[in-house]
Amino acid sequence: MDIFSLDSLYEKFSDFLKQVSWFSTILGIVIIAFLIILGIVIIYKVYKGGQELNIFNIITLKPNTEVQKLRDEFEKLNAYDKTKSNVLKLLNQTYLTLPRLYELKGDSRAFEIQMNRFYDFFLPGILTLITKEMDNEHRVAILVPRNNILKILKGNGYSPNGLKFLTLNIQNSKAGFTYLNKQNYFNNDLTLDPSFTRNPNSSRVFKSLICIPIEYSGQVIGILNIDGLKENSFEKDDVDFLTYFANAFAPLLNLQLENTEITIFDEEDKDAS
Numbered sequence: 001m002d003i004f005s006l007d008s009l010y011e012k013f014s015d016f017l018k019q020v021s022w023f024s025t026i027l028g029i030v031i032i033a034f035l036i037i038l039g040i041v042i043i044y045k046v047y048k049g050g051q052e053l054n055i056f057n058i059i060t061l062k063p064n065t066e067v068q069k070l071r072d073e074f075e076k077l078n079a080y081d082k083t084k085s086n087v088l089k090l091l092n093q094t095y096l097t098l099p100r101l102y103e104l105k106g107d108s109r110a111f112e113i114q115m116n117r118f119y120d121f122f123l124p125g126i127l128t129l130i131t132k133e134m135d136n137e138h139r140v141a142i143l144v145p146r147n148n149i150l151k152i153l154k155g156n157g158y159s160p161n162g163l164k165f166l167t168l169n170i171q172n173s174k175a176g177f178t179y180l181n182k183q184n185y186f187n188n189d190l191t192l193d194p195s196f197t198r199n200p201n202s203s204r205v206f207k208s209l210i211c212i213p214i215e216y217s218g219q220v221i222g223i224l225n226i227d228g229l230k231e232n233s234f235e236k237d238d239v240d241f242l243t244y245f246a247n248a249f250a251p252l253l254n255l256q257l258e259n260t261e262i263t264i265f266d267e268e269d270k271d272a273s
Contacts, residue, residue: 087241090125093118094248101255111259118252123156126245130226130238137229139206142214143168143175144222144257150175153222153253159203172197175223178211182220185211186239188232208233212246216254224249 097118104111119142127138139157143150150168152158158166170176174185174196188208190196198205208228213220224246228234 086125086129087244090122090129090245091248093121093125094245094252098251098255101252101259105255105259108259111256115252115256119154122245122249123154126226126242127156129241130228130234132233132235133230135230136233138233139227141225142222142253143179143225144253145170145179150179150223153256157227162202166199168199174209175211175225178213178223179220182213182215184213184239184243185209186234188228188234191231204229207231210234210239210242212239212242214246214250214253216250221250221257222253 097114100114101111104114123140123142126140131138137157139155141155141158142153144153148170150170150173152163152166155163168175170179174187177183178185186209187193187196190198190207190209196209206227206229208231210224210226212224214222214224224242226234226242
């Protein structure tokens with residue numbers, strides 16, 4: 001073979017190597033990109049604690065359940081911290097309001113303004129605390145006795161007519177049971193209680209109910225009444241929190257009833273006469 005043939009063969013072989021090198025580079029980039037994307041998917045799946053991940057029936061990766069458990073616990077603790085913070089805010093506002101009301105006992109107008117400001121914070125705060133689902137609805141009322149019935153002193157979530165005219169008979173209502181027996185009433189499905197009598201004038205059917213007695217000096221002076229539109233609207237912790245609020249609120253309610261004992265329902269009495 002002459003020198004010319006060797007040179008020509010060398011040039012052809014060099015061109016072939018260049019083409020192979022270019023092709024290998026492209027192929028390598030594609031493979032590396034695929035592996036990177038696959039790695040990201042694997043890490044994400046495992047991190048999220050999802051289902052098992054099978055790669056070409058060769059490698060099976062199981063989810064990191066411990067990571068998911070930690071995430072679940074963190075979410076629970078975060079929700080609990082928010083709840084605890086809301087509870088403390090409501091209790092703190094209750095304790096701060098009491099001395100202010102004592103200072104205003106001689107000024108009925110200023111007393112009423114201060115009390116209404118407290119209710120505007122306290123009642124919506126209770127609803128925020130116990131509402132767990134966006135599609136559920138709650139209402140809360142402070143009920144006080146008047147003759148043989150319980151009337152709404154203040155409420156949130158009621159219609160204007162409901163606030164003004166709704167009454168519950170002490171003898172045959174669950175709020176009345178709480179008032180007479182000094183016992184909490186807690187029911188997450190009122191349809192299962194044959195002794196429950198639904199208000200025929202109510203435009204909506206509330207299926208959950210909590211009644212907490214508000215006691216002062218050993219006597220029940222009112223009822224903290226909370227309705228839930230859906231079944232299972234409440235948790236056991238809600239009863240505990242609401243009991244705390246009722247106990248903290250009792251001195252304020254007693255002071256309000258003492259300060260407005262004669263005039264509190266004057267308008268309703270005049271309308272009825």
